[in-house]
Amino acid sequence: MSNSSTLNGLYIDGQWRAGSEDLKVINPATEEPLASVSGGNEQAVDQAVNAASAAFSQWAKTSGAERGAVLRKIASGVQARREHLMQLQSSNNGKPLFEAAIDVDDVIATFDYYAGLAEGLDAQQDRSVALPSEDFAARVRREPCGVVGLIVPWNFPMVTTAWKLAPALAAGCCVVLKPSEVTPLPELELAAIIAESGLPKGVFNLVCGTGLAVGAPLAADPRVAKISFTGSNAVGVQVMQRAAETVKGVSLELGGKSSLLVLADADLELAVELASGGGFFNAGQMCSATSRVLVADTLADEFLLRLKVRAEAIRVADPFDPEVEMGALVNQAQYQRVLGHIDRGLSAGAKLICGGERPADLPRGYFLRPTIFTQVPLDSALWCEEIFGPVLCVRSFASEAEAIALANDSEFGLVASVVSRDGEAAERVANALQAGLVWINSPQVIFPQTAWGGYKQSSIGRELGPWGLQAFQEIKHVIRAV
Numbered sequence: 001m002s003n004s005s006t007l008n009g010l011y012i013d014g015q016w017r018a019g020s021e022d023l024k025v026i027n028p029a030t031e032e033p034l035a036s037v038s039g040g041n042e043q044a045v046d047q048a049v050n051a052a053s054a055a056f057s058q059w060a061k062t063s064g065a066e067r068g069a070v071l072r073k074i075a076s077g078v079q080a081r082r083e084h085l086m087q088l089q090s091s092n093n094g095k096p097l098f099e100a101a102i103d104v105d106d107v108i109a110t111f112d113y114y115a116g117l118a119e120g121l122d123a124q125q126d127r128s129v130a131l132p133s134e135d136f137a138a139r140v141r142r143e144p145c146g147v148v149g150l151i152v153p154w155n156f157p158m159v160t161t162a163w164k165l166a167p168a169l170a171a172g173c174c175v176v177l178k179p180s181e182v183t184p185l186p187e188l189e190l191a192a193i194i195a196e197s198g199l200p201k202g203v204f205n206l207v208c209g210t211g212l213a214v215g216a217p218l219a220a221d222p223r224v225a226k227i228s229f230t231g232s233n234a235v236g237v238q239v240m241q242r243a244a245e246t247v248k249g250v251s252l253e254l255g256g257k258s259s260l261l262v263l264a265d266a267d268l269e270l271a272v273e274l275a276s277g278g279g280f281f282n283a284g285q286m287c288s289a290t291s292r293v294l295v296a297d298t299l300a301d302e303f304l305l306r307l308k309v310r311a312e313a314i315r316v317a318d319p320f321d322p323e324v325e326m327g328a329l330v331n332q333a334q335y336q337r338v339l340g341h342i343d344r345g346l347s348a349g350a351k352l353i354c355g356g357e358r359p360a361d362l363p364r365g366y367f368l369r370p371t372i373f374t375q376v377p378l379d380s381a382l383w384c385e386e387i388f389g390p391v392l393c394v395r396s397f398a399s400e401a402e403a404i405a406l407a408n409d410s411e412f413g414l415v416a417s418v419v420s421r422d423g424e425a426a427e428r429v430a431n432a433l434q435a436g437l438v439w440i441n442s443p444q445v446i447f448p449q450t451a452w453g454g455y456k457q458s459s460i461g462r463e464l465g466p467w468g469l470q471a472f473q474e475i476k477h478v479i480r481a482v
């Protein structure tokens with residue numbers, strides 16, 4: 001896919017091409033350049049949408065079984081290059097190799113799952129609809145919505161892509177994918193796998209580039225029927241505004257400020273493990289990151305003590321170090337953003353329990369020690385805003401009602417977690433939380449079968465499961481007089 005030391009960042013109409021602007025890609029663990037990718041602009045988007053539009057009429061007519069076969073081929077292509085894809089994820093994103101393995105396995109599972117749904121579509125097409133009149137008969141069909149634009153961020157590069165791409169192709173849509181300019185390398189390799197999967201040319205197109213050069217014209221293009229976007233709220237709003245001009249559909253997966261609630265009867269060791277995993281996995285750069293830890297006041301002192309011990313024991317290291325537990329943040333901008341949150345938290349009067357600075361043994365790379373705050377003012381940015389770094393804010397509560405109110409007091413509502421030995425109490429609390437997914441006594445496991453998305457300003461729509469497929473389908477009713 002490369003014609004020189006710069007990688008071609010455009011895959012349009014079945015051809016790899018160079019773009020107009022070189023994007024420097026770095027290794028966040030070393031701050032050294034990793035690669036240069038030739039990204040596109042408005043013209044490349046136009047060409048990609050042209051190719052996708054031309055391919056749509058044929059691809060939309062394929063059977064679900066044919067589309068499922070292609071998705072299975074992509075899944076096995078990813079499986080065959082699993083190790084290489086893991087290495088790309090870790091070197092481009094800074095995440096430990098064991099986390100990259102989870103990502104790649106998720107991608108395989110997602111393509112396999114939507115292959116199964118695609119294969120099931122043929123038998124479900126043209127369902128009859130019961131009507132209250134014998135004078136009419138009706139049937140309902142689901143059809144692909146058209147050419148779709150997929151715009152993804154850098155924190156789980158291939159995973160966020162797979163969650164959109166697999167259902168879009170399963171539905172029969174043609175795709176223009178724009179990866180994050182920060183982490184294009186895993187997607188370039190995925191595109192190389194897709195190029196070998198037997199998809200007709202133009203069905204899948206990739207345009208690397210910056211948000212303004214590529215994402216914005218993609219969101220504005222009137223031939224694009226739908227934009228599926230994962231990223232920040234600020235950009236999500238811009239994408240929605242552009243999409244509104246041509247009344248195109250949008251699915252948005254945006255920010256979060258998620259809570260873990262430790263009820264009075266919780267298993268403390270489990271609670272500590274879940275807080276640490278939820279807060280520090282992927283260096284906290286997760287929309288679903290545990291950000292607020294709410295602990296029953298009877299447990300709070302002991303919990304904080306144990307959480308501090310756990311956090312200080314986490315081995316922050318190079319992503320390829322066999323003992324690494326937490327890797328690097330993705331780039332200088334993100335590193336400064338998180339340090340800024342820590343500084344502002346201290347100025348607002350929050351009490352730092354541990355972390356807040358670079359590990360002494362790692363002078364280079366965007367490394368940060370796992371950070372815990374307590375006594376965080378409820379109106380501070382640290383408590384209210386998404387941090388997107390390895391920072392936990394711990395607070396005690398006196399009653400279940402207070403815990404629920406604290407968790408729900410956010411403009412976001414992506415996920416939440418509950419720790420309790422009382423199954424009934426945990427389920428009751430889960431029902432009261434304003435979140436799209438609630439884990440009970442569980443780490444943040446994700447299955448392709450269960451929906452992903454949240455309440456309030458976290459999302460519009462749901463990914464994964466049958467909901468993820470429906471997001472790329474139109475509903476057509478045919479009513480006939482009999």
Ligand code: NAD
Nearest residue numbers: 152153154179180210211215216231232235253254255287
């Ligand atoms: P970002 O919003 O800066 O960028 C996301 C993507 O949008 C990138 O590909 C970027 O190039 C593109 N983009 C930027 N400006 C654009 C514009 N004007 N028009 C169109 N596209 C544009 O986000 P990020 O920094 O890459 O990722 C971090 C954010 O993503 C966090 O806020 C996080 O919560 C969110 N996120 C959400 C989920 C979820 O499922 N809810 C998952 C992962 C990340």
